Amino acid sequence: MRLAVENLHASLGGARVLRGVSLAAEGAQFVGLIGPNGVGKTTLVRAVAGLIPFEGAVTLDGAPVSAMSPRARARAISYLAQGEGSHWPLEISRLVALGRLPHLEPFHRASPADEAAIERAIALAGVHEFVGRDVLTLSGGERSRVLLARALAVEAPLMLVDEPVSALDPYHQLRIMEVLRAYADEGRMVVAVLHDLTLAARHCDRLILLDNGKIKADGAPRDVLTPQNLRETYRIEAMIGEGDEPFVLPVRRAE
Amino acid sequence: MTRPPLPSWMVNLSLAVLTALLFAASIYIGRGGELLADKFETISAVDRDIAWLVLTEVRFPRALLGLLVGATLGLTGAGLQGLLRNPLAEPGLIGASGGAALGAVLVFYSGLAAGTAMFVPVGGVIGAVVALAVLYLLAGRNPSIVTIILAGVAISAFTGALTSLALNLSPSPYAALEIVFWMLGSLTDRSMVQVWFVLPFMGLGWLLVASTWRALDALSLGEDTAATLGFSMRSVTARAILGTGLAVGAAVSVTGVVGFVGLVVPHLMRPLVGQRPASLLLPSALGGAALVLAADLFVRIPVNGPELKLGVVTSLIGAPFFLWLILRTRREAP
Numbered sequence: 001m002r003l004a005v006e007n008l009h010a011s012l013g014g015a016r017v018l019r020g021v022s023l024a025a026e027g028a029q030f031v032g033l034i035g036p037n038g039v040g041k042t043t044l045v046r047a048v049a050g051l052i053p054f055e056g057a058v059t060l061d062g063a064p065v066s067a068m069s070p071r072a073r074a075r076a077i078s079y080l081a082q083g084e085g086s087h088w089p090l091e092i093s094r095l096v097a098l099g100r101l102p103h104l105e106p107f108h109r110a111s112p113a114d115e116a117a118i119e120r121a122i123a124l125a126g127v128h129e130f131v132g133r134d135v136l137t138l139s140g141g142e143r144s145r146v147l148l149a150r151a152l153a154v155e156a157p158l159m160l161v162d163e164p165v166s167a168l169d170p171y172h173q174l175r176i177m178e179v180l181r182a183y184a185d186e187g188r189m190v191v192a193v194l195h196d197l198t199l200a201a202r203h204c205d206r207l208i209l210l211d212n213g214k215i216k217a218d219g220a221p222r223d224v225l226t227p228q229n230l231r232e233t234y235r236i237e238a239m240i241g242e243g244d245e246p247f248v249l250p251v252r253r254a255e
Numbered sequence: 256m257t258r259p260p261l262p263s264w265m266v267n268l269s270l271a272v273l274t275a276l277l278f279a280a281s282i283y284i285g286r287g288g289e290l291l292a293d294k295f296e297t298i299s300a301v302d303r304d305i306a307w308l309v310l311t312e313v314r315f316p317r318a319l320l321g322l323l324v325g326a327t328l329g330l331t332g333a334g335l336q337g338l339l340r341n342p343l344a345e346p347g348l349i350g351a352s353g354g355a356a357l358g359a360v361l362v363f364y365s366g367l368a369a370g371t372a373m374f375v376p377v378g379g380v381i382g383a384v385v386a387l388a389v390l391y392l393l394a395g396r397n398p399s400i401v402t403i404i405l406a407g408v409a410i411s412a413f414t415g416a417l418t419s420l421a422l423n424l425s426p427s428p429y430a431a432l433e434i435v436f437w438m439l440g441s442l443t444d445r446s447m448v449q450v451w452f453v454l455p456f457m458g459l460g461w462l463l464v465a466s467t468w469r470a471l472d473a474l475s476l477g478e479d480t481a482a483t484l485g486f487s488m489r490s491v492t493a494r495a496i497l498g499t500g501l502a503v504g505a506a507v508s509v510t511g512v513v514g515f516v517g518l519v520v521p522h523l524m525r526p527l528v529g530q531r532p533a534s535l536l537l538p539s540a541l542g543g544a545a546l547v548l549a550a551d552l553f554v555r556i557p558v559n560g561p562e563l564k565l566g567v568v569t570s571l572i573g574a575p576f577f578l579w580l581i582l583r584t585r586r587e588a589p
Binding site: 051070073074075079081086 | 485
């Protein structure tokens with residue numbers, strides 16, 4: 001699977017948010033999309049998912065996503081929205097089963113292949129213990145994992161995840177990152193919008209740092225999370241841990 | 256709400272049997288609880304043709320219309336609650352039923368209703384279609400769901416005002432009374448011609464609403480997620496709104512306003528089949544049909560005095576039930 005974004009421009013309510021983003025990614029990898037608030041991370045992910053109009057080109061294996069049928073696109077790209085939630089008190093396995101909707105033929109029930117995919121997603125996200133419960137009775141961390149399982153169940157070659165770990169405690173943050181890592185290790189591509197730089201540094205294969213609608217840096221975590229990049233984009237000074245246990249600890253504002 | 260206690264085919268089958276029983280009862284039981292068999296004994300001694308006429312021209316259209324209108328209200332209520340992700344949505348929300356009521360009232364007002372019984376439903380359907388066209392113009396080419404609700408509320412308010420104006424200006428108190436009584440909603444004295452007239456609109460409306468069933472499930476997780484699960488939100492919204500407008504507009508144009516069925520029936524069905532919007536559509540259609548048929552049986556039980564109007568009875572049952580729902584929700588709230 002090869003994802004290519006070429007000279008992408010996009011606007012939100014008249015304001016230019018993305019000004020010429022180009023990137024290419026191929027094969028199994030876990031890409032972290034980082035950058036301060038308002039630089040266009042979510043807009044980039046939503047453009048790739050086909051949710052907003054844009055100028056430029058987004059292609060999957062050479063095929064433009066904007067020319068794909070909604071169903072074909074839904075099978076190729078799964079998307080977990082920021083702060084996604086359920087409007088109805090759905091039972092967990094039925095909620096996860098919604099991820100198979102792009103694969104269901106009209107007037108057909110879920111096939112054994114769909115059931116197997118649902119089982120795999122439930123196992124990968126580790127939400128088996130919640131099966132039978134109503135999603136609205138789960139805690140925030142448990143609910144995030146169930147919604148992630150829904151996105152995993154699509155089994156799309158590309159998964160876009162928008163801020164999957166915000167508002168979670170450290171334990172649940174780690175669990176989500178491990179699930180995303182495992183999904184990528186199965187041979188798929190994961191692109192996640194992240195704010196926690198330490199989690200990004202420790203779990204991602206590659207980081208893309210956005211600043212002001214453009215790509216500021218793109219590469220291995222240690223090459224992207226440099227003191228200079230952090231100062232220029234995030235306007236912070238940080239303690240950066242190198243070696244086997246990398247970390248980024250923001251310590252003060254850089255003015 | 257965890258897994259529903261019963262498999263959904265069992266719920267659907269039970270509801271279908273209940274609806275069939277009520278349908279048969281609606282044909283069999285007459286004014287004041289009079290039974291068909293007793294009546295036929297007296298009539299058929301005189302003239303078998305009259306008996307047959309009563310059955311096919313009076314009882315059958317009434318029962319059939321009850322079935323169709325109830326199914327329409329239940330189905331579109333469940334569909335609209337799923338589309339808007341709001342348990343308080345009801346089919347009248349989008350303004351088509353207000354338009355249908357206004358169209359029918361204008362027929363009464365202009366005196367055309369005296370011509371043939373067909374003018375009223377024709378006026379109603381025209382009113383519903385005009386209301387839908389105005390909704391489309393107001394909401395714009397790529398409408399958000401909020402815009403549609405706001406436009407629907409505006410249309411409902413305006414058609415309501417125009418209906419009141421027609422009442423206000425009506426030439427005689429009898430004309431005004433006729434309009435008011437029609438608006439209260441009733442299945443009495445409807446003909447097979449009227450049933451045949453509204454059936455295509457209802458049928459098309461049902462198909463359009465039913466075609467969105469999987470998208471309604473996907474919408475449980477929000478519009479963006481539904482779009483990335485392969486559903487074109489524009490097409491889904493258009494189908495659900497147009498289908499609801501056509502079916503409910505046709506229903507209102509022939510029976511007047513039958514309130515609360517579309518709002519309450521999906522709530523009655525949720526504990527039985529679970530919360531998934533798609534699994535609610537069929538049970539709500541069957542449950543709506545059963546409720547309207549039962550209410551229509553109820554209105555004909557009293558022997559003396561004026562017959563109760565169907566819309567009055569459904570609201571009398573529906574409103575307290577809704578209050579009970581509120582109390583239950585309040586108890587369950589953390």
